[in-house]
Amino acid sequence: xxxxxxxxxxxxxxxxxxxxxxxxxxxxxxxxxxxxxxxxxxxxxxxxxxxxxxxxxxxxxxxxxxxxxxxxxxxxxxxxxxxxxxxxxxxxxxxxxxxxxxxxxxxxxxxxxxxxxxxxxxxxxxxxxxxxxxxxxxxxxxxxxxxxxxxxxxxxxxxxxxxxxxxxxxxxxxxxxxxxxxx
Numbered sequence: 001x002x003x004x005x006x007x008x009x010x011x012x013x014x015x016x017x018x019x020x021x022x023x024x025x026x027x028x029x030x031x032x033x034x035x036x037x038x039x040x041x042x043x044x045x046x047x048x049x050x051x052x053x054x055x056x057x058x059x060x061x062x063x064x065x066x067x068x069x070x071x072x073x074x075x076x077x078x079x080x081x082x083x084x085x086x087x088x089x090x091x092x093x094x095x096x097x098x099x100x101x102x103x104x105x106x107x108x109x110x111x112x113x114x115x116x117x118x119x120x121x122x123x124x125x126x127x128x129x130x131x132x133x134x135x136x137x138x139x140x141x142x143x144x145x146x147x148x149x150x151x152x153x154x155x156x157x158x159x160x161x162x163x164x165x166x167x168x169x170x171x172x173x174x175x176x177x178x179x180x181x182x183x
Contacts, residue, residue, distance in 0.1 A: 040150060040177045043119045046129040048146045052179040056140060058082035060096060060176055063169035064125060064155035068162035075157070076167065082176060093140070100130070102147070102176070107139030111178075113147050125155040125172060143180045151175040 040057060048054075062080025066073040077098035083090045096102050103110040113130035120126045128149040135144055155172025162168075 040148065040175070042148055042150055042177075043127060045117050045119050046127055046148055046150070048129070048148065048179050051182055052145050053182040054177060055144075055180045056178040057085045058094060058176045058178070059085045059090070060172075060174045062096065062172060064157070064172050065167060065169045066157045068164060068166040071161055071163070073157035073162055073168070078155075078172075079169075080172070080174075085175065096176070102141060102178075104137075104140045107137065109135070109137035109139030109141040111135045111141040111144040111147070113144075121152055123156070124152045125174075127152055141178070144178050145181055146179040148177040148179075149174050150177060 040054065060080040060082045062078060064078050065076045067076040068074075078096055078100060080096040081092045082094040082096060082102065083092055093106050094102050094104050099112045101110055101112045111132050112134045113132050115128050116131050117129040118126045119128070128147075130147040130149070132144045132146065135141055152174045153172060155170050155174075157170065158168060
C-alpha cells in the first residue's frame with residue numbers, strides 16, 4: 001500500500017479512535033510525571049524476563065482496523081492514542097500504529113516490536129508480550145526492551161463474512177507497559 005494511502009487510513013482510524021478529540025501536541029510539551037510501579041498485573045505467560053524494569057504504564061484508546069482478505073477479516077493495523085495511566089486529562093503522549101510502532105508525541109522517540117507471546121482473553125483481543133526490535137531517538141522509548149499489552153477490551157474482528165475491499169475499524173482499549181534494562 002502506498003505511504004500516502006496508509007497515512008490517510010491511519011489518520012482516519014485515529015480520528016475515529018479519539019471520537020473527535022483534537023490531538024494537538026507541540027514540541028517541548030512537558031509530559032506529566034509518571035511514577036512507574038514496580039509491577040503490573042499480567043498473566044504468568046506474559047512475564048517480562050529478569051533483568052528488565054518497568055519504566056512506563058500507558059492507557060490506550062483506539063481502533064483495530066481490519067480488511068477483507070479472501071472472504072475473512074484480517075488485521076490491517078492498530079491506531080491508538082496513549083496517555084499516562086494516572087493523567088486524568090488524558091493528554092496524548094504517544095501514538096501506536098502499524099509495525100507495531102509506538103511514537104512519542106512529546107519527544108519523538110519510538111520503539112518497534114514483535115509479538116513473542118499471545119494470551120487469549122474471551123470477547124476481546126488477546127493480551128501480548130512484545131520484544132523491541134528497534135528504538136530511535138532520545139526520550140521515553142529509548143532503550144525499551146519489552147512491551148506488555150494488558151487489560152484489553154474490544155477490538156475483535158467482526159464475526160460476519162466480508163467481501164471485496166471492505167474495511168472496518170473496531171474500538172479497543174488496553175494498557176501498555178514498557179520495560180528497559182535494569183541498571
